[in-house]
Amino acid sequence: MQDQIIVELIRSGKSDKALNSLYKYFPLIRKHIRNFGGTRQDAEDIFQEGLIILCRKAKDPSFTLIAQLSTYLYSVCRYLWKDETGRRLQTTDSLPDIGVGDEELWQAAIDEETHARLAEKVLNGLGDRCRELLLLFYKSQLRLKDIAQRMGYSSENTAKNQKYKCLETARTQLREQKPTFETL
Amino acid sequence: MRSELQQIQQIEQYLSGQLSAEDLAAFENLLASDPTLREKVELQRGIHNGLDRIHWKSQIRGARRSFHQKRIGWRWGGGLGLALLTTVGFLLFNSPKAAHSIRLFHNDKTATPTASDTPILSPIKTSTAVDSSSVFAPTILPPVTNPSDPIPAQIFTIYTTRDTILSSAEGLTLSIPANAFLESNGRLAKGPVQLLLREALNAEDILKAGLSTRSGDQPLETAGMFLIDAKEDGRLLTLNPQTTLYADVPANAIKPGMMLYTGVKKADSTIDWINPKPLEHNLVCVDINMLNFYPPHYLDSIRQRGYNDHDKRFTDSLYYSFAQYFGSGTIYRSKVAQQEYSPRIALKSDTFIEPRRDSVTSPRRNSVGWFPHSCGLNPASIKTIWTEKFQHTLLATHEFEERLYWLHKCGDQSLLDLYINHLDCNLYELDSMVVAKTTNGDMHALFLSFQARRDGKVKAGSRQFQELSDYYNKKTKEITNAIAQEQQAYRDKMQTLERLSEEKHDIHSQDSVNRAQQQLYEEYNYNLNRVAKKLGYHPKQPMPGQTVYRAPITILGWCNVDRQVYLATQNRRPTRIINQENGKTYTLRYSPANFHILDPQNYDHIAVYLLPNKLSTFMRITGSHGNFSEWLNDFFHYDLVCIAYKNEQAYYYIQSDIEAGDYSLGLIPISAAQLDERLNDLHRTDLIEDNHFTRWEVADQKRHEQYMSVVRLHQQLRKWLFPCLIDDLPEPVIIRETPTYK
Numbered sequence: 001m002q003d004q005i006i007v008e009l010i011r012s013g014k015s016d017k018a019l020n021s022l023y024k025y026f027p028l029i030r031k032h033i034r035n036f037g038g039t040r041q042d043a044e045d046i047f048q049e050g051l052i053i054l055c056r057k058a059k060d061p062s063f064t065l066i067a068q069l070s071t072y073l074y075s076v077c078r079y080l081w082k083d084e085t086g087r088r089l090q091t092t093d094s095l096p097d098i099g100v101g102d103e104e105l106w107q108a109a110i111d112e113e114t115h116a117r118l119a120e121k122v123l124n125g126l127g128d129r130c131r132e133l134l135l136l137f138y139k140s141q142l143r144l145k146d147i148a149q150r151m152g153y154s155s156e157n158t159a160k161n162q163k164y165k166c167l168e169t170a171r172t173q174l175r176e177q178k179p180t181f182e183t184l
Numbered sequence: 185m186r187s188e189l190q191q192i193q194q195i196e197q198y199l200s201g202q203l204s205a206e207d208l209a210a211f212e213n214l215l216a217s218d219p220t221l222r223e224k225v226e227l228q229r230g231i232h233n234g235l236d237r238i239h240w241k242s243q244i245r246g247a248r249r250s251f252h253q254k255r256i257g258w259r260w261g262g263g264l265g266l267a268l269l270t271t272v273g274f275l276l277f278n279s280p281k282a283a284h285s286i287r288l289f290h291n292d293k294t295a296t297p298t299a300s301d302t303p304i305l306s307p308i309k310t311s312t313a314v315d316s317s318s319v320f321a322p323t324i325l326p327p328v329t330n331p332s333d334p335i336p337a338q339i340f341t342i343y344t345t346r347d348t349i350l351s352s353a354e355g356l357t358l359s360i361p362a363n364a365f366l367e368s369n370g371r372l373a374k375g376p377v378q379l380l381l382r383e384a385l386n387a388e389d390i391l392k393a394g395l396s397t398r399s400g401d402q403p404l405e406t407a408g409m410f411l412i413d414a415k416e417d418g419r420l421l422t423l424n425p426q427t428t429l430y431a432d433v434p435a436n437a438i439k440p441g442m443m444l445y446t447g448v449k450k451a452d453s454t455i456d457w458i459n460p461k462p463l464e465h466n467l468v469c470v471d472i473n474m475l476n477f478y479p480p481h482y483l484d485s486i487r488q489r490g491y492n493d494h495d496k497r498f499t500d501s502l503y504y505s506f507a508q509y510f511g512s513g514t515i516y517r518s519k520v521a522q523q524e525y526s527p528r529i530a531l532k533s534d535t536f537i538e539p540r541r542d543s544v545t546s547p548r549r550n551s552v553g554w555f556p557h558s559c560g561l562n563p564a565s566i567k568t569i570w571t572e573k574f575q576h577t578l579l580a581t582h583e584f585e586e587r588l589y590w591l592h593k594c595g596d597q598s599l600l601d602l603y604i605n606h607l608d609c610n611l612y613e614l615d616s617m618v619v620a621k622t623t624n625g626d627m628h629a630l631f632l633s634f635q636a637r638r639d640g641k642v643k644a645g646s647r648q649f650q651e652l653s654d655y656y657n658k659k660t661k662e663i664t665n666a667i668a669q670e671q672q673a674y675r676d677k678m679q680t681l682e683r684l685s686e687e688k689h690d691i692h693s694q695d696s697v698n699r700a701q702q703q704l705y706e707e708y709n710y711n712l713n714r715v716a717k718k719l720g721y722h723p724k725q726p727m728p729g730q731t732v733y734r735a736p737i738t739i740l741g742w743c744n745v746d747r748q749v750y751l752a753t754q755n756r757r758p759t760r761i762i763n764q765e766n767g768k769t770y771t772l773r774y775s776p777a778n779f780h781i782l783d784p785q786n787y788d789h790i791a792v793y794l795l796p797n798k799l800s801t802f803m804r805i806t807g808s809h810g811n812f813s814e815w816l817n818d819f820f821h822y823d824l825v826c827i828a829y830k831n832e833q834a835y836y837y838i839q840s841d842i843e844a845g846d847y848s849l850g851l852i853p854i855s856a857a858q859l860d861e862r863l864n865d866l867h868r869t870d871l872i873e874d875n876h877f878t879r880w881e882v883a884d885q886k887r888h889e890q891y892m893s894v895v896r897l898h899q900q901l902r903k904w905l906f907p908c909l910i911d912d913l914p915e916p917v918i919i920r921e922t923p924t925y926k
Contacts, residue, residue, distance in 0.1 A: 015243050016247065020247050020250055020251065026251065034892070035892055035895070044248075052244070056236060056237075113237075116230065118230070118234075119231050119235075119237075120237040123238060124238070134231070135235055135238065135239060138235050167192065170234075175227060
């Protein structure tokens with residue numbers, strides 16, 4: 001599948017096809033990570049993280065393709081793995097030089113992802129109902145009325161209240177996780 | 185709260201870009217002045233990002249499942265395409281096994297010097313190095329009658345029928361071959377011979393003895409003086425003209441231009457030194473196996489990387505394996521042609537070189553690329569010469585070892601060949617050839633200083649040397665090709681193993697996915713039936729049979745009991761199920777159980793299984809650092825099986841009727857066969873299969889790590905030993921398109 005088509009698919013919300021297509025690069029990434037001391041599980045994790053970063057970046061309208069998607073994916077995964085080994089070994093000196101380029105390109109994306117991961121953790125801790133409610137509201141962009149019906153709330157208002165409660169809990173917990181919030 | 189809700193709505197609109205231009209400007213103004221609002225926006229943005237990640241993760245999970253599934257299907261469909269996916273990546277290899285077969289190419293004892301090998305050899309054949317009868321401790325006699333000579337004579341008694349090495353009080357070493365002395369009538373002196381030695385090796389002794397240091401009118405710089413007389417029964421002996429005594433005069437440094445002068449006593453009883461002859465420094469052979477022919481710091485760098493640098497089999501095979509890049513048909517490509525290549529190796533740190541004023545004609549700065557062919561010496565040529573064949577030659581000397589160090593650094597194969605093809609020459613003559621070939625730079629200066637030492641040669645018949653040269657030239661080629669082939673075969677074999685390993689893992693992960701689906705499906709059915717009875721509800725019976733994987737999805741409805749039960753089963757948490765048609769409720773109960781493995785660090789691999797009595801499959805539960813947990817369905821009884829591996833050794837723990845709570849498990853060692861029996865008793869064939877897979881995986885992981893560590897070592901060393909070889913690491917863009925999935 002052509003790269004531009006994949007990006008279009010991601011933007012138009014038909015990401016399952018895009019992801020199926022991107023997944024074929026997994027064996028290459030897995031090989032790379034295993035060659036540099038990672039396990040199979042590490043490879044799965046890094047690849048998933050790489051896909052998340054790539055897809056989220058692709059959604060950004062300002063994102064333009066200047067290299068092949070496979071190159072993006074490969075380089076972000078290599079970078080992620082270098083980062084990860086660095087953290088595990090508590091040093092960067094003894095790291096094998098794996099020739100990662102585009103470091104600046106990915107550092108920002110990865111930093112942003114660290115914050116997002118924190119939020120993800122908080123949201124996962126809220127419980128399945130809350131998570132599903134927020135996902136339906138924000139990601140599937142359903143109306144509260146439909147959500148109420150789907151999730152078995154008695155009325156639209158109940159769903160609205162429930163959503164507010166869930167959001168409030170998430171915000172409080174997220175604020176605790178990051179006590180010093182940087183200003184914009 | 186109302187305003188709060190409105191604010192949230194506004195933030196949401198702002199973040200999703202739904203505010204009108206007017207509102208947006210107003211909102212941004214507000215944002216600039218209100219830090220609390222800023223924080224709220226950031227928090228909301230964080231939550232959006234978090235939700236986004238959760239959304240993507242579930243999408244990716246789906247892609248992952250279908251990837252593994254399709255891969256399997258595709259694999260069974262057309263096995264050939266497989267290579268495309270799995271052989272991307274460039275690998276280099278070595279292993280003890282390969283080393284073993286490489287070694288077959290020369291049947292010598294290089295790697296394992298045996299006790300019978302003579303430890304140190306000298307050009308003079310001592311009957312045995314430890315024969316004390318031939319080496320006497322010096323006997324100091326009372327001062328000799330001549331009052332003008334304050335130097336005491338040292339007298340040794342030697343037997344002329346054998347070679348003798350003796351050392352004096354001041355450190356002079358004399359090598360005296362057998363039959364070195366003649367009686368006045370020209371016959372060989374056979375009896376014990378008294379050797380009288382006077383030495384004045386330092387300035388003090390020279391002055392005390394009143395010895396002059398002049399040759400004619402010229403002053404001489406002296407490195408020491410000595411006098412040797414030999415007597416048999418009091419009669420003076422002469423030296424056998426067919427033999428030569430060698431005297432090693434101790435010196436702190438070899439100074440160029442030292443000569444041997446013969447002393448003549450003049451009428452005024454001073455000594456004039458005449459008839460200067462160049463000192464010939466004959467080379468002393470040592471056991472070639474004791475020398476180090478590796479590139480500089482090769483062993484150090486192996487040790488630094490945590491490998492055993494004393495294992496010569498390993499270090500040899502690793503180093504020799506690089507010969508694969510030097511074959512005619514192989515990938516020996518040099519970056520040297522490119523102008524920007526500059527040698528990493530600087531000679532300046534080695535201070536023992538005393539460059540002569542006239543030698544360094546052009547400073548190094550001007551000599552860009554002054555190592556013209558520096559791609560390193562072919563390891564196969566080192567392999568050829570570092571053998572028994574080349575014992576007792578020029579190469580088996582410390583002097584050559586010292587030069588080889590620099591030849592490695594220079595990396596010019598033709599210079600090494602020069603030495604090997606002229607084994608009968610004096611080392612200094614060869615040095616001068618190197619000097620002639622390197623017109624400028626440090627190598628030039630360095631080998632000039634080598635030349636000035638006038639290191640001689642090893643005495644032996646030159647015909648033998650000619651044969652050795654031929655042998656060298658032929659053998660190096662053979663070895664290079666053999667190593668290249670060997671490495672290729674090894675590479676192919678390891679690639680195959682890697683590919684098979686990937687395949688096996690893929691099949692297993694597919695099995696695991698299917699099993700988890702099967703287990704979810706069965707448990708869901710069970711729960712649904714139980715709940716339906718309690719709630720007076722009639723579930724649609726899911727289709728039984730082969731399509732288990734799809735079944736849960738086709739029967740999903742929203743907001744009905746089926747859906748609630750399905751979610752509860754999937755989440756494995758206590759859940760209250762409401763039948764909205766009649767308002768009845770029922771709680772599905774799940775309770776947590778935690779398993780702590782004692783001393784988890786003792787095991788390479790731990791797997792914990794739960795066997796629900798009413799379901800046909802097992803559940804493999806997740807955990808880390810020896811802590812595993814799962815929520816148990818109150819409808820079931822569970823058996824617990826825990827299997828761990830440390831290397832080949834299996835450990836296990838089995839307990840029936842697990843209930844919610846905390847468990848500490850101490851594992852017991854068990855043989856593989858016994859473990860199979862115990863698992864057989866449980867009548868769960870899939871568990872046995874999973875265990876077999878784990879056993880294989882533990883061994884395979886070890887194999888993979890071993891292989892990879894050698895590959896890495898090889899890559900790192902290659903960059904360092906042969907810097908100008910082109911770096912062939914795979915680039916991401918060479919991904920080949922895999923056939924499209926159906």
